[in-house]
Amino acid sequence: xxRPLLHLTVAAVLYFQGRYLLVEEKDKxxxxxxxxxxxxxxxxxxxxxxxxxxxxxxETGLSxxxxxxxxxxxxxxxxxxxxxxxxxxxxxTELPVVYQPQDEDILALHWLSLAELNTHALPVRSQLxxxxxxxxxxxxxxPLNQIKNVVTQSD
Numbered sequence: 001x002x003r004p005l006l007h008l009t010v011a012a013v014l015y016f017q018g019r020y021l022l023v024e025e026k027d028k029x030x031x032x033x034x035x036x037x038x039x040x041x042x043x044x045x046x047x048x049x050x051x052x053x054x055x056x057x058x059e060t061g062l063s064x065x066x067x068x069x070x071x072x073x074x075x076x077x078x079x080x081x082x083x084x085x086x087x088x089x090x091x092x093t094e095l096p097v098v099y100q101p102q103d104e105d106i107l108a109l110h111w112l113s114l115a116e117l118n119t120h121a122l123p124v125r126s127q128l129x130x131x132x133x134x135x136x137x138x139x140x141x142x143p144l145n146q147i148k149n150v151v152t153q154s155d
Contacts, residue, residue: 011039
């Protein structure tokens with residue numbers, strides 16, 4: 001029995017003044033425009049928190065620290081790939097006046113309430129986007145110290 005191709009990803013649920021920051025991007029598999037949280041793959045030798053901070057900075061231009069995390073989401077895509085997504089929460093008290101995506105794949109940034117997101121012309125990339133926001137709205141926050149980084153030392 002073969003194992004599925006596994007992708008470890010992170011996502012930033014950024015909440016500020018009653019709205020969520022979403023990125024507009026083109027879904028490479030379908031070619032359609034979609035809304036997503038700032039998200040992406042964990043790179044080699046990168047821990048989860050560093051990965052989500054990097055993705056947030058690349059996709060929005062914002063350098064922020066996460067406040068909590070929401071646990072792990074899983075998605076089996078139509079292509080047979082299996083995605084494991086760790087969702088992090090960012091709730092800044094202020095933002096810089098000017099910020100913009102550094103990643104050319106991000107077409108626009110949108111600040112939307114949950115109600116606005118549910119009626120937006122663009123669909124969400126996957127159910128994982130709405131699930132993470134629902135978890136946040138239900139205050140299912142986990143402390144960051146529950147994520148342990150173990151460094152292996154060689155002899």
